[in-house]
Amino acid sequence: MHHANGPGGTALSRPLYAQIEQQLREAIAEGQYPVGALLPTEAELCDSLRVSRHTIREALRRLVEAGLVERRQGAGTMVVAREAPGGTVQSLRSIESLFQYAADTRLEIRDRRMAALGAEDAALIPAEAGETWLHLQGLRIGQDGGAIATAEVFIHPRFAAIANALPERGAIYAMIESRFGVEVAEVVQEISAGPLPSRIATALGRKRREVGMRFVRRYLGTDGATLLLSRSWHPAERFTYAMRLRRGEG
Numbered sequence: 547m548h549h550a551n552g553p554g555g556t557a558l559s560r561p562l563y564a565q566i567e568q569q570l571r572e573a574i575a576e577g578q579y580p581v582g583a584l585l586p587t588e589a590e591l592c593d594s595l596r597v598s599r600h601t602i603r604e605a606l607r608r609l610v611e612a613g614l615v616e617r618r619q620g621a622g623t624m625v626v627a628r629e630a631p632g633g634t635v636q637s638l639r640s641i642e643s644l645f646q647y648a649a650d651t652r653l654e655i656r657d658r659r660m661a662a663l664g665a666e667d668a669a670l671i672p673a674e675a676g677e678t679w680l681h682l683q684g685l686r687i688g689q690d691g692g693a694i695a696t697a698e699v700f701i702h703p704r705f706a707a708i709a710n711a712l713p714e715r716g717a718i719y720a721m722i723e724s725r726f727g728v729e730v731a732e733v734v735q736e737i738s739a740g741p742l743p744s745r746i747a748t749a750l751g752r753k754r755r756e757v758g759m760r761f762v763r764r765y766l767g768t769d770g771a772t773l774l775l776s777r778s779w780h781p782a783e784r785f786t787y788a789m790r791l792r793r794g795e796g
Contacts, residue, residue, distance in 0.1 A: 561720045562597060563604035569595075570605060574614055574625055585615065585623040641719075641733050644763070648717035653697060655684040658709055663700070670762060671700060671772050680706040685749060686778065696746050698777045705773065719765045722773060730773060734764045739782060746779045757782040
């Protein structure tokens with residue numbers, strides 16, 4: 547298994563844990579760790595890959611989400627599938643799933659500026675009305691090249707320096723974490739349905755007042771403050787949101 551790319555590597559557009567996850571995926575697919583086998587322990591992976599335990603845990607969590615491995619306390623991490631099951635329904639069960647969604651689509655930014663928050667946007671964040679945040683507007687482009695959603699992002703002024711360095715693929719929150727040394731501890735998501743606002747319908751090439759789904763996500767730091775807020779509209783019939791709920795242990 548190859549070591550993670552260091553400075554000057556080619557995978558710096560992705561967080562380190564995503565790079566480690568990809569290496570482990572490849573090792574599983576190539577049969578280095580066959581179905582039924584145990585992966586090395588966290589400590590062994592930290593040693594061989596020269597990364598932190600937090601990074602390894604995030605990579606393993608992504609493999610669990612993908613259905614490739616299972617983790618059981620005291621029993622290690624067992625490979626349960628050689629390849630991730632296919633499917634076209636988006637399942638968002640972790641913060642890392644949001645990164646994968648961002649990696650699978652392209653963000654086409656059409657407007658970026660520092661702008662004062664209006665009362666409605668400030669209440670959503672929450673922040674003080676009149677504060678100046680970095681405001682991005684654009685489209686999420688799917689793999690077929692068509693617009694699948696509008697994208698609007700409000701970024702705390704502490705991180706405004708990323709305005710001209712945003713990648714087309716990958717999650718903005720991950721870039722903020724990497725560049726500024728902060729951590730997104732929680733994402734609060736609200737989903738609602740309603741008629742597409744006129745400007746949204748126009749941007750997506752849909753009929754006015756057609757039903758859409760609105761997603762608002764607040765990315766919170768370890769202190770509970772909002773680092774960024776994203777707001778997106780999807781045509782209702784073109785987006786499925788799937789979530790698996792399990793009964794808690796104990």
